[in-house]
Amino acid sequence: MRLYRFLTAVDDASFCHKVTAALNKGWHLYGSPTYAYDAGQQTMRCGQAVVKDIEGQDYVAGETKLSDW
Template sequence: MTTPPDGLPVYRLLTGPDDAAFCHRVSEALKAGYRLHEGPAITFDGERVIVAQAVVWPGA
């Protein structure tokens, strides 16, 4: 497949609380064919840890 499925962009930034739901979202992107782009970014909003992970479509 030369383009991401379902009209998704070639670059995506997944963000959210550092929980199982976020990990599942990243895992689903990897299963769909995306690759991690660098390491995650992590911050604290005063109540919880918030993470961001960029994923890119191979060959983009």
């Protein structure tokens, strides 16, 4: 199965740490990062899609927990 996650965080070191942690768990960058203003929080936010291929497992909507991988 191929898993997809979209990681977001405030534009500070926490975003870089979140992406680095995912990469060290075997996730791969997918596409370019995004950058947008969050008017509600009055701050800039970053986003990055990541994917991971898992052999021998089937994806089950509502049951497959992305955080387990």
